[in-house]
Amino acid sequence: MSTSMNTTMNTAMSNAKDTTPNPHPFIHHLAIVETKRIGCGTRVWAWTHIQEDVAVGDYCNIGEHCFLENGVIVGNRAVIKNGVSLWQGITVADHAFVGPHVVFTHERFPRSGFPKSYEPITIDQEASIGAGSIIVPGIRIGCYATVGAGSVVTHHVPDYCLVFGNPARVQGWMCVWGLRLKSGDPMGLTVVEGVASSSPLCECGRKYEISQEKCQLIAG
Amino acid sequence: MSTSMNTTMNTAMSNAKDTTPNPHPFIHHLAIVETKRIGCGTRVWAWTHIQEDVAVGDYCNIGEHCFLENGVIVGNRAVIKNGVSLWQGITVADHAFVGPHVVFTHERFPRSGFPKSYEPITIDQEASIGAGSIIVPGIRIGCYATVGAGSVVTHHVPDYCLVFGNPARVQGWMCVWGLRLKSGDPMGLTVVEGVASSSPLCECGRKYEISQEKCQLIAG
Amino acid sequence: MSTSMNTTMNTAMSNAKDTTPNPHPFIHHLAIVETKRIGCGTRVWAWTHIQEDVAVGDYCNIGEHCFLENGVIVGNRAVIKNGVSLWQGITVADHAFVGPHVVFTHERFPRSGFPKSYEPITIDQEASIGAGSIIVPGIRIGCYATVGAGSVVTHHVPDYCLVFGNPARVQGWMCVWGLRLKSGDPMGLTVVEGVASSSPLCECGRKYEISQEKCQLIAG
Numbered sequence: 001m002s003t004s005m006n007t008t009m010n011t012a013m014s015n016a017k018d019t020t021p022n023p024h025p026f027i028h029h030l031a032i033v034e035t036k037r038i039g040c041g042t043r044v045w046a047w048t049h050i051q052e053d054v055a056v057g058d059y060c061n062i063g064e065h066c067f068l069e070n071g072v073i074v075g076n077r078a079v080i081k082n083g084v085s086l087w088q089g090i091t092v093a094d095h096a097f098v099g100p101h102v103v104f105t106h107e108r109f110p111r112s113g114f115p116k117s118y119e120p121i122t123i124d125q126e127a128s129i130g131a132g133s134i135i136v137p138g139i140r141i142g143c144y145a146t147v148g149a150g151s152v153v154t155h156h157v158p159d160y161c162l163v164f165g166n167p168a169r170v171q172g173w174m175c176v177w178g179l180r181l182k183s184g185d186p187m188g189l190t191v192v193e194g195v196a197s198s199s200p201l202c203e204c205g206r207k208y209e210i211s212q213e214k215c216q217l218i219a220g
Numbered sequence: 221m222s223t224s225m226n227t228t229m230n231t232a233m234s235n236a237k238d239t240t241p242n243p244h245p246f247i248h249h250l251a252i253v254e255t256k257r258i259g260c261g262t263r264v265w266a267w268t269h270i271q272e273d274v275a276v277g278d279y280c281n282i283g284e285h286c287f288l289e290n291g292v293i294v295g296n297r298a299v300i301k302n303g304v305s306l307w308q309g310i311t312v313a314d315h316a317f318v319g320p321h322v323v324f325t326h327e328r329f330p331r332s333g334f335p336k337s338y339e340p341i342t343i344d345q346e347a348s349i350g351a352g353s354i355i356v357p358g359i360r361i362g363c364y365a366t367v368g369a370g371s372v373v374t375h376h377v378p379d380y381c382l383v384f385g386n387p388a389r390v391q392g393w394m395c396v397w398g399l400r401l402k403s404g405d406p407m408g409l410t411v412v413e414g415v416a417s418s419s420p421l422c423e424c425g426r427k428y429e430i431s432q433e434k435c436q437l438i439a440g
Numbered sequence: 441m442s443t444s445m446n447t448t449m450n451t452a453m454s455n456a457k458d459t460t461p462n463p464h465p466f467i468h469h470l471a472i473v474e475t476k477r478i479g480c481g482t483r484v485w486a487w488t489h490i491q492e493d494v495a496v497g498d499y500c501n502i503g504e505h506c507f508l509e510n511g512v513i514v515g516n517r518a519v520i521k522n523g524v525s526l527w528q529g530i531t532v533a534d535h536a537f538v539g540p541h542v543v544f545t546h547e548r549f550p551r552s553g554f555p556k557s558y559e560p561i562t563i564d565q566e567a568s569i570g571a572g573s574i575i576v577p578g579i580r581i582g583c584y585a586t587v588g589a590g591s592v593v594t595h596h597v598p599d600y601c602l603v604f605g606n607p608a609r610v611q612g613w614m615c616v617w618g619l620r621l622k623s624g625d626p627m628g629l630t631v632v633e634g635v636a637s638s639s640p641l642c643e644c645g646r647k648y649e650i651s652q653e654k655c656q657l658i659a660g
Binding site for chain 1: 472
């Protein structure tokens with residue numbers, strides 16, 4: 001192994017913490033970064049390829065073995081873990097978390113000889129996509145939504161919603177912190193209709209209103 | 221990052237379109253290609269390793285972070301997207317589409333200390349394997365068959381058949397273009413017995429005969 | 441492609457067989473290995489990154505495009521196939537088999553802005569994790585347990601147990617060799633209560649006692 005590959009990666013990691021002001025992005029020397037639009041404090045790790053027409057915001061962390069195709073947009077402080085390919089038409093908003101080996105698609109029924117137009121996918125602010133999940137074309141994952149690991153997401157996911165399974169189904173609601181919202185039901189995990197009780201629904205101190213299809217932050 | 225890694229990949233891509241006659245394959249300088257049997261016009265992208273005893277046909281596109289083990293055969297104009305490992309005994313026929321991060325296997329019940337013989341997997345002409353699907357050993361995916369994203373394929377898939385789910389089950393039939401075949405039933409997606417109505421079954425103008433277990437192109 | 445990348449990988453592979461005494465590990469020149477604790481006879485393939493505070497035992501085989509984060513421990517003669525990321529807190533015991541593109545996690549409900557503590561995952565001796573499976577945080581996969589390809593493992597897996605599906609459920613029991621244990625029921629695959637018949641349960645000649653929740657090797 002060449003000495004140049006015994007990189008000072010750990011040093012770079014500790015020098016480039018999100019909380020430290022840092023005007024320069026860190027690009028691992030084994031990454032291929034063709035865009036000039038990488039925000040300050042963003043880190044891009046080894047064997048990741050970012051094409052020319054990609055925009056990545058500030059203080060993001062983009063893992064190893066990723067691919068960001070022309071047309072991809074990534075907001076600020078987003079996390080994209082190892083092994084994720086983002087195709088043209090995919091947008092990852094601020095603070096979103098894309099787990100390791102999440103798989104995105106861009107054509108509903110691809111044929112090698114009959115390419116069709118790409119359908120966009122949007123991951124909204126603070127959403128969290130569990131490891132190894134698969135997102136079919138044309139999907140929007142809402143703000144603060146959570147997709148459990150290994151899900152196959154075939155429908156839009158509302159804000160704050162927790163889905164998992166193959167196909168992914170609504171399983172409950174998640175707070176801003178990533179805690180599961182409890183209903184008036186002490187058993188917790190069922191989804192309740194109407195306005196929640198006056199006590200805060202979540203340990204994190206925030207209060208939410210949950211209906212069958214929707215969750216809103218109302219205080220905190 | 222070294223300048224040599226700011227590759228002229230986009231230029232290479234536009235120079236190597238399938239439709240342009242091109243006697244030379246394009247091998248990215250960060251790929252490891254040990255075979256001499258790469259067909260004309262085929263493109264192999266970064267961080268992909270193709271072993272010595274592999275044959276790849278003409279005008280294929282093999283993405284980043286792939287691995288083609290000794291014994292693999294890939295036909296002409298096949299597409300293999302990012303992050304796919306093909307093991308000994310796997311054949312990908314002409315025009316097949318293997319989506320990103322599709323996972324192949326070669327032993328039904330592996331133990332690290334007790335290796336068994338590999339079971340082959342065949343992806344037939346024009347078949348399409350959706351992103352992140354998993355194909356267990358010994359499976360044949362038929363011509364024009366379509367595997368939905370995130371499926372776990374544990375049985376053979378007949379020609380033209382659409383399967384998805386974990387485990388993957390028959391969900392309908394797909395035309396040559398990758399459109400879903402509709403039955404006489406206006407609701408469409410159910411599988412019909414017997415010969416289809418005299419009007420073409422598919423928007424693409426072709427006519428198919430569908431039975432419970434089989435679909436055939438009969439005109440067009 | 442540079443000549444240096446046309447590596448003599450096949451030669452290296454045949455020179456470094458598990459059965460040959462070999463005091464030196466083989467590290468592919470395109471791997472990044474920062475730890476000094478790699479056991480004798482272990483092979484590490486291209487584009488794999490092993491951080492500084494990782495311990496890997498003897499005669500392991502770690503495929504391409506893997507990532508072993510600080511804090512990971514791998515025993516002796518373990519096999520980790522291509523495309524696997526192992527996070528802090530994950531232990532892979534002796535002789536375990538981690539199939540290609542298996543996905544590990546370390547936080548149950550990640551949010552990019554609210555990191556929580558990692559939950560450990562343990563893969564016990566001789567366990568076998570099928571390709572493309574997903575293991576949620578905090579899980580233990582028991583000795584000789586087998587996880588079928590494409591599973592999403594959300595509960596502990598007992599020793600010798602076979603699980604698969606999303607979520608993974610108990611489907612039967614597996615012998616030391618990786619053969620499925622048959623009950624007194626000639627149809628085989630159901631799980632039987634109580635002590636097995638006096639004849640060996642398994643073709644491999646070993647005898648097991650199976651109850652609803654547990655399997656033990658009692659002779660052989």
